[in-house]
Amino acid sequence: MSKVDFQYIDDVKTIVCKQCSKSDKYGKCLAPPETKCVLETYLPQVTRALETAHGGKVDDYLLSLRTEVCSVCKEKTENGYCYTSDSYGCPLESFFRTVADAAVSLDAA
Ligand code: SF4
Numbered sequence: 678m679s680k681v682d683f684q685y686i687d688d689v690k691t692i693v694c695k696q697c698s699k700s701d702k703y704g705k706c707l708a709p710p711e712t713k714c715v716l717e718t719y720l721p722q723v724t725r726a727l728e729t730a731h732g733g734k735v736d737d738y739l740l741s742l743r744t745e746v747c748s749v750c751k752e753k754t755e756n757g758y759c760y761t762s763d764s765y766g767c768p769l770e771s772f773f774r775t776v777a778d779a780a781v782s783l784d785a786a
């Protein structure tokens with residue numbers, strides 16, 4: 678695992694926010710304070726996932742994100758039912774993809 682710094686996490690957040698439907702065209706969050714932001718909710722797990730896969734490929738980041746977030750995922754039901762076992766798939770997949778793409782683009786910069 679290679680430690681990533683605060684600036685790296687912040688840069689990932691900036692890229693993700695720019696692509697979020699709840700931000701303006703500059704990436705400024707317009708969501709009301711009571712909104713549950715997936716990025717904020719899982720930020721410790723996303724940070725760990727980025728550290729684990731740092732410098733890897735998109736698939737490495739995707740695997741790492743899923744591994745870290747699944748353990749605490751609030752999208753599961755109380756008895757552990759996960760959406761991946763039905764036709765709807767994981768509701769966090771597109772979020773994972775956005776974060777992974779952001780990390781890889783920063784690695785390449
Ligand atoms: S809801 Fe979360 S991801 Fe979306 S713009 Fe706001 S802080 Fe960023």
Ligand code: SF4
Pocket residue numbers: 743746747748750751752753759760761767768769770
């Ligand atoms: S819904 Fe997605 S993030 Fe949550 S446990 Fe299932 S696969 Fe993991």
